[in-house]
Amino acid sequence: MSAHTETLTRPAIRPRAKPSLRRWTEREGVFSWLMVIPPVLFLVALVGYPFVYGIWLSLENRPVARAGEFIGIGNFVANFHDPVFWQVAQNTFVYTFAATALKMAGGLALALVMNQDFRFKNSIRAIMLLPFIVPTVLSTIAWMWILDPSFSVVNWFLIRWGIANPGPSWLGNPSLAMFSLIMVNTWRGLPFYAITLLAGLQTISPELYEAATIDGATALARFRYVTLPLLKPVIFIVTMFSVIFTFSDFQLVYVLTRGGPANATHLFATYAFDVAMGAGQFGLGASIALSMLPPLALLIAGMAWYMRGEKQ
Amino acid sequence: MIVERRGWRVRGLKLWLPLGFFLVFTLFPFYWMAITSLKPNSELYSRKIMPLIVYHPTLEHFVNLLTETSFLTWTYNTMLVAVVSTGISLVFGVMLAYPLARMRFAGAALVSFAVAATYLVPQPLLFIPLADIINRLGLGDTLTSVILTYPTLLVPFCAWLLMGYFKSVPHELEDAARIDGATRLQTMFRVFLPLCIPGFISAGIFAFTLAQNEFLYALIFLTKTDVRTVPVGAIAELVRGDVFYWGQLMAAALLGSIPVAIIYSFFVEHYVAGLTSGGVKA
Numbered sequence: 001m002s003a004h005t006e007t008l009t010r011p012a013i014r015p016r017a018k019p020s021l022r023r024w025t026e027r028e029g030v031f032s033w034l035m036v037i038p039p040v041l042f043l044v045a046l047v048g049y050p051f052v053y054g055i056w057l058s059l060e061n062r063p064v065a066r067a068g069e070f071i072g073i074g075n076f077v078a079n080f081h082d083p084v085f086w087q088v089a090q091n092t093f094v095y096t097f098a099a100t101a102l103k104m105a106g107g108l109a110l111a112l113v114m115n116q117d118f119r120f121k122n123s124i125r126a127i128m129l130l131p132f133i134v135p136t137v138l139s140t141i142a143w144m145w146i147l148d149p150s151f152s153v154v155n156w157f158l159i160r161w162g163i164a165n166p167g168p169s170w171l172g173n174p175s176l177a178m179f180s181l182i183m184v185n186t187w188r189g190l191p192f193y194a195i196t197l198l199a200g201l202q203t204i205s206p207e208l209y210e211a212a213t214i215d216g217a218t219a220l221a222r223f224r225y226v227t228l229p230l231l232k233p234v235i236f237i238v239t240m241f242s243v244i245f246t247f248s249d250f251q252l253v254y255v256l257t258r259g260g261p262a263n264a265t266h267l268f269a270t271y272a273f274d275v276a277m278g279a280g281q282f283g284l285g286a287s288i289a290l291s292m293l294p295p296l297a298l299l300i301a302g303m304a305w306y307m308r309g310e311k312q
Numbered sequence: 313m314i315v316e317r318r319g320w321r322v323r324g325l326k327l328w329l330p331l332g333f334f335l336v337f338t339l340f341p342f343y344w345m346a347i348t349s350l351k352p353n354s355e356l357y358s359r360k361i362m363p364l365i366v367y368h369p370t371l372e373h374f375v376n377l378l379t380e381t382s383f384l385t386w387t388y389n390t391m392l393v394a395v396v397s398t399g400i401s402l403v404f405g406v407m408l409a410y411p412l413a414r415m416r417f418a419g420a421a422l423v424s425f426a427v428a429a430t431y432l433v434p435q436p437l438l439f440i441p442l443a444d445i446i447n448r449l450g451l452g453d454t455l456t457s458v459i460l461t462y463p464t465l466l467v468p469f470c471a472w473l474l475m476g477y478f479k480s481v482p483h484e485l486e487d488a489a490r491i492d493g494a495t496r497l498q499t500m501f502r503v504f505l506p507l508c509i510p511g512f513i514s515a516g517i518f519a520f521t522l523a524q525n526e527f528l529y530a531l532i533f534l535t536k537t538d539v540r541t542v543p544v545g546a547i548a549e550l551v552r553g554d555v556f557y558w559g560q561l562m563a564a565a566l567l568g569s570i571p572v573a574i575i576y577s578f579f580v581e582h583y584v585a586g587l588t589s590g591g592v593k594a
Contacts, residue, residue, distance in 0.1 A: 031415070035411045053441040110330075127335070129583070129587075137547060141562070146341060187337065199588035250436055
């Protein structure tokens with residue numbers, strides 16, 4: 001055997017003439033970081049830095065195109081004494097809670113309805129998602145025309161059927177305007193809720209329902225004790241997203257009411273926009289936008305806490 | 313499912329009635345968009361005639377939209393921005409998701425936390441500082457401004473979705489490639505990524521629709537006609553003073569929605585898979 005070792009080992013031990021740099025980049029940790037660094041730097045530059053810069057701006061008195069002047073928490077004090085700011089805070093909470101509740105209830109109802117066997121199920125599911133995929137501003141333009149003060153199609157029917165004459169001013173009356181915004185938000189967000197919950201429903205094993213039925217559970221009891229507990233994690237995730245993006249909504253309000261009438265529908269985002277872009281007060285605007293963060297963090301922390309309590 | 317022997321009445325009550333209600337609620341605004349864009353002004357602004365039907369359909373609003381406004385430029389801008397920012401986001405998304413899903417390295421938990429955090433940062437929190445930054449960089453009124461900023465919304469989302477997908481791929485193929493002497497980069501490009509094409513389609517479609525939908529950054533950064541996107545152009549320029557050109561607005565809304573709807577219809581299943589796997593920015 002020893003006579004053959006020479007010929008055998010020569011191809012096997014062929015020394016790898018690779019530079020050591022190559023070997024270094026092949027290490028798991030090094031390779032990972034080399035991959036991760038460019039996108040991380042990108043996010044730090046365009047999310048992390050603006051975030052910190054926004055905090056800095058909120059501490060400055062800074063009219064547009066002029067140098068800022070550090071004023072500490074002056075902007076936040078000004079907001080605290082500004083009745084419009086509190087109105088905006090209240091609007092945002094009403095809007096978020098009402099729209100999220102409607103989306104949750106409607107989405108769950110739609111998901112339960114669609115969790116039956118019927119023809120064209122996939123096509124109907126695809127159609128149902130349309131409000132969610134069509135650019136929001138464009139579908140909101142359609143809603144603006146549906147709710148138009150003079151030519152609203154809703155009012156045409158209200159008048160024709162003798163329910164109201166003249167029809168209500170859907171976007172001109174403060175409470176009705178808020179109601180309309182909540183409806184349009186629900187229209188847009190409900191499919192997301194429904195389709196996600198439907199996917200959650202489909203993961204629940206039919207055997208559980210069969211077992212419950214054999215044990216004599218009614219449809220309501222099956223929903224209460226089988227469906228709901230198993231669906232809770234999905235409901236939690238969807239609600240978290242919904243709350244975040246309803247709370248910080250901008251597009252719907254900007255297109256439909258611009259915050260009017262008389263600030264009745266201004267949300268944090270639109271008010272901050274008005275103050276920063278309209279009035280040119282970058283510092284004050286940044287402080288209003290930043291005021292979104294604590295309540296939002298509290299809401300999410302509260303939801304997470306509630307979920308944890310449920311698990312134990 | 314449990315076999316339930318019930319008549320068509322029950323089925324109608326439990327299925328078709330609520331389904332019909334939701335379908336009408338969902339589709340009415342689109343129907344209204346479509347018929348409004350086809351109505352002549354005399355029908356549009358008449359309170360007498362039944363509004364749900366078009367009596368004398370006309371394409372005049374579409375013709376005016378395409379000839380009198382910069383709608384085609386806006387469409388081109390929207391497409392360009394959506395495609396480029398989706399591409400950037402997919403590349404960055406892979407660069408984040410591949411190591412996070414397939415490798416162990418110090419600091420992985422920190423990176424994935426950072427991605428989740430940027431995923432949840434609402435856009436209105438950043439637009440004021442970003443407006444200032446974009447101005448200082450001299451990028452105001454350029455498409456670069458939105459091509460740079462859209463991926464900040466899309467990258468975390470793509471990374472998240474792809475991570476979920478990457479984790480579901482078995483390790484054996486990569487191991488085999490590594491044993492055969494492939495470098496990590498070769499393993500990734502030649503072996504791993506080709507297995508993940510459905511994941512890319514899901515993430516890509518999603519990012520594309522999100523990019524088409526974006527409004528706030530476009531509204532702030534793009535103030536000149538020839539760089540605007542469809543949503544901003546429609547809101548800023550089809551409303552002249554206090555006059556609303558409803559026919560044209562609806563034609564614009566319809567034409568602006570169609571490309572997204574068509575692409576979506578081709579990839580519905582991928583879209584739903586993405587939607588239900590990671591949750592989304594809504």
